[in-house]
Amino acid sequence: MTRKHRATLSDVASKAGVSPVTVSRAIRHPEMVSKKLRERIDNAVRSLGYIPNHLASALASHRTNIVGVIVPSLTNGVFDDYLAAIQDVFSLANIQVLVTNVRYSAEKEEKAINTLLGYHPEAMILVGVDQTDNSRQMLTNAGIPVVQTLDLTDNPIDLNIGLSHDDAGYAAVEYLRSLGHESIAHLTARGDPRSQQRHAGYQRAMDTFGLSSEGLVALTPRISTVQLGRRLFAEVLDRQPGVEAVFCCNDDLALGALFECQQRGIRVPEDLAIVGFNDLEFCAASVPPLTSVGTERIQMGKWAAQNVLEIIRGSGQRPDKCQVNTGFTIHERGSSMPAHKTVHGTRGTKARVVS
Amino acid sequence: MTRKHRATLSDVASKAGVSPVTVSRAIRHPEMVSKKLRERIDNAVRSLGYIPNHLASALASHRTNIVGVIVPSLTNGVFDDYLAAIQDVFSLANIQVLVTNVRYSAEKEEKAINTLLGYHPEAMILVGVDQTDNSRQMLTNAGIPVVQTLDLTDNPIDLNIGLSHDDAGYAAVEYLRSLGHESIAHLTARGDPRSQQRHAGYQRAMDTFGLSSEGLVALTPRISTVQLGRRLFAEVLDRQPGVEAVFCCNDDLALGALFECQQRGIRVPEDLAIVGFNDLEFCAASVPPLTSVGTERIQMGKWAAQNVLEIIRGSGQRPDKCQVNTGFTIHERGSSMPAHKTVHGTRGTKARVVS
């Protein structure tokens, strides 16, 4: 049976022979309603298939139970566990996460912020620190907690947790240099601001070590894929057959580079060392397994959500630390070295060997 | 400057010296408002940073501009482009997509449906056909268009687009059999209903061809990963060293199987043929490239969104076809055969060679 329109609070109230307010209470604060009425109301709710209208509720209570989250992509495995971590925290608090995928476009992000704010979210969680002035303005005006994640800035909108991608890029090169490599290539995808920073870190390191990067960098404006990793590395190999190592701005490109080596019979790591970024699951499974710079994506998502929750549902206190550097970890595997150990970097400044 | 609360329609109206209705019109139907007033209102909107309250608007107009979408996962690359296709269609119509990831849990799905319906979406798009009775009931009661995608059922809730995963599994085995293989293994992940159907199709084919699957099937209750693909295939290899081919319920497992072969020096496809499922991007990039059964994920998402849009915004007509079978395609690559051609199956019944 499909009714003309869905049951409302009043419908339930009539059916149960009580006033709408009482129904509202029976749903929000059952302990404030007598057992007898509660049962009658529960029955009415069930028999009508009543589902509270969230919009009306939010409008009246000034509690939307909505948090807005914007991610730049879903295609690479980078943002799933980050998102899942955020959802896990909020779902326990009955807060709905509104996710928008803006595909690495600051313009789309601006539009998404505008749209999401229309839902009056109680907080916003963003990726990166490269929002447009307009975006920053809107977020500030909204007067809600805002968290920028996965990157660091001197001038955060509000809360900020992340790492220095410049330092991470530097560390990757430093690591390869420490293995004795000098001709270190770099594959990168323009369009992702954090990849650009890793590129900058790569360049800074090459300069610092007095190494030339001429002909060793390949970049694409497109979304990176494994296939693209093969192509970009093929370019480098054709230009600089003597290349000894390659640092890729993400693991997809790194896997592509590995496949290109397999195809050409280049031995990894004997002839060429590969380092990826993000430490996705497949890095540990490939042959040889891929060395990769890992970041604390889950921790960052969790921290963002927990701090937001504390502010909007807790004592209303701001957290002690409004900015957190989660650093990064170089997971050393067979693609760069036969031996097994792990290099860890905290605060993005010094890399230390963990085990 | 942060105001105590955000600007409302009335605030804009006061500032512009007009009535609230006029402001509403200037925003929704600019052509109904004189140019002079429109400009004054636009200025007021800008200077106050006014963003319409979507909740109030939806409540008053009975148009929420929301469509609910539920996906079982985001971790594998399967649902990104499907989702993107849906978003692309709706964003042009200014409809916001509310996405919930229920991680392959029918229970979570039920809860998600309940929550989403609270937002009064104008339609719902679901993955699969295995909703609980409760879920079906709620969706039916909601009186909105519902699309079940990626799988087929004789008893759809409303619209249905997908393919027969049983047929697809059968076809994969049939294909491997046509290459002369008899000892055909299967790696699968329990927990995904569609993987289970592919498994059933595998078994049906093995039975039909009079082949034994004893010791050739490895399954895991966990989310599949590349690493897991290695482990599962290692199990099979240890049990049945003479295995000639393996059909994997998804590409992650297939890639893992390939890596396990590389590790053990098993030549692909000379010693062993591998077939994956989903035809993710990396299949074409690996060495050798992976044969995989592809599905029309993007087309299915697009069809679902377009038909929904037609129903809720168009003439209100139901589409001609309420059920569509998109079939599947076997993309034959090096992991199963040196030569190059493509086997295509439509309506899941016959496989035909396309090129």
Next chain:
DNA sequence: TTGAAAGCGATACCAA
């Protein structure tokens, strides 16, 4: 072209 009044479905506050 503009505005006044009623109401969307719920909750908060105050009274009984």
Next chain:
DNA sequence: TTGGTATCGCTTTCAA
């Protein structure tokens, strides 16, 4: 413990 009333911010009549 229960209910009446005003209100949330906007849109939809209907009138001017």
